[in-house]
Amino acid sequence: MATISAERDAAAKTGTASPEAVVVRFAGDSGDGMQLTGGQFTLSTALAGNDLATFPDFPAEIRAPQGTLFGVSAFQINFGSSEITTAGDAPDVLVAMNPAALKTNVQALKPGGLVIADTGEFTKRNLEKAKYEANPIEDGSLAKWDVLAFDISALTLESVKEFGLGNKEALRCKNMWTLGLALWMFDRDRTPLIDWLRTKFAKNPILADANIAALNAGHAYGETAEISGPLRKLHVDPVPAEAGLYRTITGAEAVSLGLVAGAQLAGLPMFFGGYPITPASAILHNLVKMKEFGVTTFQAEDEIAAICAAIGASYAGSLGVTSSSGPGIALKGEAMGLAVMTELPLVIVNSQRGGPSTGLPTKTEQSDLYQAVYGRNGDASLPVVAARSPADAFECAIEACRIATQFMTPVMLLTDGYIGNAAEPWKVPDPASYKPFPVTFLEEANGPDGKPLPYKRDARGVRPWIKPGTPGLMHRIGGIEKGIDTGNIDYAPNVHQTQTDARKAKVDGVAQGIPAQDVCLGDETGRLAVVGWGSTYGPINQAVRRARRKGMSVSHIHVRHVWPLPANLGDLLAGFDKVLVPEMNTGQFKTVLRDQFLVDAVPLNKTSGQPFAIAEIEHAIGTFFDGIPGHDEGEVPVNDTQLPSPEGKQN
């Protein structure tokens, strides 16, 4: 097992090892319930007080053909007793429920890591489907790793025999058996899971009992199995945490809660228009359950209807919100332009996925930044906020609501598939700790002769919000260029010039009310700034931390306000010799930084649908220190301090 060598001696005595952090990946057929297993393991990990990060990785097909390589669904969790910011690079433990799951995942496993495989599924037919010529468990090809192979299928069937389930139904309990074993390995309490199973199968107590029996059997197997070898109980110490109430939260949950909180802080009812799309649908599913907070949800006939209805609701005095992923955002483009032109508040959430076109629906990417910042006809600037993690998505959603309502503008909130699906522990905030930003509607005419002037701007260039239903303030708005103050149709050259300038100035002015850009790790000046945005936060932060431990002069800057950029960012970047911008796209934020600050930003790009590995960024950082004594070739030792080292095992 992968543990830190110093702890191995102690562990040898007690039979319990205590690594700082462990990465476990559950992989199986998409019908094997791997996401469920991972989700429940996450919960038990959080309850055990470990910090954690997860990475669900599943196929786009709902039920891909059984046993195939492309039908493999995986769930990775990194948990430990120090702060965890990524789902981990290489797993320490791989649970492979069939040959295809082994084949697609084993190469990622750390040398010396542990493979747990269900031999019951390593049949001739399944081996063929996974394109294995010989059984890898038997042919020695897994020598790099510890292999623990036994017939989980048979053991599961045995454990649920007394409940008289059919063979197929009985085998469905396999994931619970495996989870039971994993819980034993990591010294986790089974009680929350048993409670959860009882609730989940409340209407079918036999299934509840069978699943609990399988869970207990897996746990007991770990406890009593005669195989000691690689299967040793691991205890990961809880992470020191700030005092308070905690829960786990996914990005989609955090966005939903943040939107509700934002609407409450603005003192407005919220209208959410959505059309089903992966991976954004979860936000609609969450908000449907929050009706008592004045939330109206509308499943529209298409993406366009979803955003237009939200704009209609904003016009009528609600906070309009819509959500989608890249292809849907593309369809919403024209309507965003209308919201820019009519200067109505609107929040657009983009849970980015791999593109272009349908691209990689269930995989992650950050390739919609150009679309967010530049992607509309005409000069249609709008503020863009990007969340760095599931928990951060809560703060960002509130921020998006604040900007939208205070500046009468559409705002785009960027998350991605990784943030949306991933979970992390979250210190539950006190709603009272957020400063309200109540909206005031125009109630009295603001022009001469008692006439309303719907486009009369205040000092910040913001127009008043007038709700239909208000007596005496009847007026017309639309997508055609507007006369100054009146909003009446006006195509005059000076009018278009003035209004274009005014719209741009208003959005640029948002930068005055946002916090100055901070350096989240490292010094305010130095040799290298690694600048990121969005979900690359974790791997960048870890990579910079490691590089700094090696003495490199490198800092991590992570930008939340992607547009307009914080006013001090240009000066901040000027304090570094070099700027590196890691992104899960072909270099989009790099272009924005170059354009805005004439800075020689160097791109580091990855578009595999997978998050950055820490080592990839660490290596890129290293290349900036070539030739500097002590930093030859940007070498990155395999051993690291954040994750348990495999070295002990290799020796």
Added chain:
Amino acid sequence: MNDMTPIETTLKDWETDQEVRWCPGCGDYAILKAVQRTLPMIGADPKNTVFVSGIGCSSRFPYYVESYGFHTIHGRAPTFATGMKLANPELDVWLVTGDGDGMSIGGNHTMHVLRRNLDCQIMLFNNEIYGLTKGQFSPTSRLGTPSPSSPLGSFDRPASPCAFALGSGARFVARGFDVSKKLPEVLKAAHAHKGAAFIEIFQNCIVYNKDVFHDFAAPKGAEDQQLWCVDGEPLLFGSEKSGGIKGLSLDCETLALKVVDVALKEDGTPDWQAAGVAVHNVRNRGLAHMLVELPFGPFPMALGVLYDDPRPTFEAAIAEEREKASAGKVADLGKLLAKGQTWTVTEKDADHGLMD
């Protein structure tokens, strides 16, 4: 329609200070006047009235009505209206669209607003042409329509807006035409209907499709080609001038409507019973389907309220659901955030890095 206190207004109160910019002689002028005449009749309140439009000649309409107005984007007016109405069901929402806006680029939304039954009035100005883009054939243009994009005549077959509306589940379908004196009555009936009310208004495009409806919609002399459908009244049309009064009767062999001659009784009134003329029933969906499908020429143009059978509205269902879902729940944000399985770290734990 809303249950609001009627407000006293005059036609003048509904005029804006904006210069109307349609071509001289355009049918839109007559429709605008008809609407401005209707609004005082129904006791509409300018502060609660919203005109929503898409893109096209007709979609400039909101700028000319002294109420709230939103000139949106091409084809999408029904979606904006949906958001408004869900956000504030008190608003009295009128949609203005055309055959291109509502049947082509926005056909999808027209279908969905009708099937959901959002309480609003949808006025589709049908001029069978794209006017604002200078005369291309539209989805309602007749086969063979010559246009800049079909110099040898169009070859796509036209859609029938009212048949489309019924097929989409509309609970109110009516027809009128721009210069008709009866148009305000039709609009009044549409407004009285609680739910989505679809009104096809034939409108003369004086520049690109002049007089295509002349045979039944000429300001004068086309009356005999008009079948004004009135609930509970026989389906009669024509006059002595046009060769006698006629009526529509159901042919039980073909299950289709047919034109029958109607003799006059001694007192000079038409003896429609003897001729077997059908009586209009606005709640008869089958009859409505037959009326909207009547080919003009062999048959007159069916006008007036063709179908009117209300069902619960979309916004009422949404409000009801929200009420049900919120019943007994307190909107406590703190509790919402702390939902699910939670754990507590105490000061002591935090100091020592231990929780259990």
